Amino acid sequence: MGGADEASEAQRLRGSEALTRSTLLELFFDLVFVFALTQLSATLAAHLTWAGAFQVLLLALTLWRVWILTVSTGDVYDLHHPAFILMLIAAMFGTLVMACVLPSAFQRSGLVFAGTNLAVQLGRAAVLFLALRPHPRDTRPIRLVFWFGASTPPWIVGALTHGTTRALLWTLAVVLEYLGSQLHWYTPGLGRSPQSDWPFSPEHQAERFRQIIIIVIGEAVLTMGSTYVTTSGGVATGRIGALTVTFATTAVLWRIYTYQSGERMVSYLAAGPDRWVPAHRLDWCHLVMVFSIMITSVGFEITIAHPYAHPRWSWVAVIAGGPALFLAGRTVFGYLVFGYVSAPRPIAIAVLGGLTPVLVRVPPLLASVVVGPVLLGLLILVPDLRIGRSRREGARPLGR
Structure with missing residues (x-):
């Protein structure tokens, strides 16, 4: 028995x-x-x-x-x-x-x-x-x-x-x-x-973290489409422009997160005798990134529904604050997984903070253009200047 x-x-x-x-x-x-x-x-x-x-x-x-x-x-x-x-x-x-x-x-x-x-x-x-x-x-x-x-x-x-x-x-x-x-x-x-x-598979954990990021990005796309459909009475140039800008921003956020992070995340979770520590750290990083994308989707809704409206501080807070919070979470994630900090990201966060007094004086569409495709897009195009070196023996930084 x-x-x-x-x-x-x-x-x-x-x-x-x-x-x-x-x-x-x-x-x-x-x-x-x-x-x-x-x-x-x-x-x-x-x-x-x-x-x-x-x-x-x-x-x-x-x-x-x-x-x-x-x-x-x-x-x-x-x-x-x-x-x-x-x-x-x-x-x-x-x-x-x-x-x-x-x-x-x-x-x-x-x-x-x-x-x-x-x-x-x-x-x-x-x-x-x-x-x-x-x-x-x-x-x-x-x-x-x-x-x-x-x-x-x-x-x-x-x-x-x-x-x-x-x-x-x-x-x-x-x-x-x-x-x-x-x-x-x-x-x-x-x-x-x-x-x-509490045993866990590093591959399974890493896949679930990646999937939740894709899911919340999908929620942002859902917000874009539903906002456009429910607020536009016809083909409006401003709303089409806003839809284009917000979708481009979503694509950039996806690129910043996913670029060569999957394989190294598995290695990070599997490293060391105590897997709890890296798992908890990545839990917090992804929590920040998930909520930041959710905040950014609120900015998408405002941009599409009110592309030329008079700006408000609360609107700028989500339009600029959501991406800034995402970059903060991704910066810590990169440091944990790759062992170094990609310098353009903290610089971009500082620039977003410095631009806030300017963004609050322009319509949501223009603010989204500056924050999304322009500023975030530069993080993909500029050289990856690294602060620090990989802390894991034999590990070579793979990218951003």
Whole structure:
């Protein structure tokens, strides 16, 4: 009996190198995440204030935690097993519900958003625990229950309050959720989780990171098309120009991210005995880049809908701030993966900051032309001046 149980459990658990490609079910989950990103950008566009931006940030961090833990689940558990298929489908539905109520999460739908998030996270842990019985060799489900259980009171109490109080309590909940992973899911009585509890395939992780960037770029393209269709009554030269500029900007952002980064990202994730450290670092880098592209898509919407309108500071903040934040994330990503900093990127960030007083005096279309095809395009054309050398033995910088 013991041998049969061990074999049954082995079928449910993966080795760290077992999965190198995404499953179709994971890609299906990403389609739901596209809708969530669309809702986030639409909510930010409707609330371009400091308070609105902070609220969207909290909601975005919550959704990102759902996505990243789904990625790690695919690394450890066999997603062809019926229990895990049902778990992932349930997570997809929960993400869909969260996305649907997201625009009113800080108004009337707070309890639905918070409750669904907890149901997804705690439900995942329950399924993992039950699926591994009677030999739950790893302690992952117990650790997840501890940390998401700790975030439950601020989530629920916050949903029952309003305004600043809700924002503060939900901030505490989000901090607790992220703190758990940073502390290696430390749990009283169990200590920190050993790396053996969280094995992952560098190839799978790298592919999932690349895919999420492509997905959020796709969301930006979706925003362009839907904005053009819903705001133009006919063929308008200004809107066609805006559509051209925003699409060119999207292509440049894709090029800056993808240029020779894939192979080296796998090497970086596989280097060293403790893979947690590089995985966490790339998690944060991609989180920044994903949200920056989402912010940039809000700038696309403004540019297409109001190409010649009188500018506003909030509009310039997303038109210029989104690409600047993307370059910041990509600069750190490049330093981690390649071991050096591409000098034009921090220079471009400084130029974007210096141009802000000028951009706020010109129409959105002109501001987008300066920020997108002109400034970002130069990062592809100019020589790649490198600051520092590769820190990994035998590694040669491959490009930008």
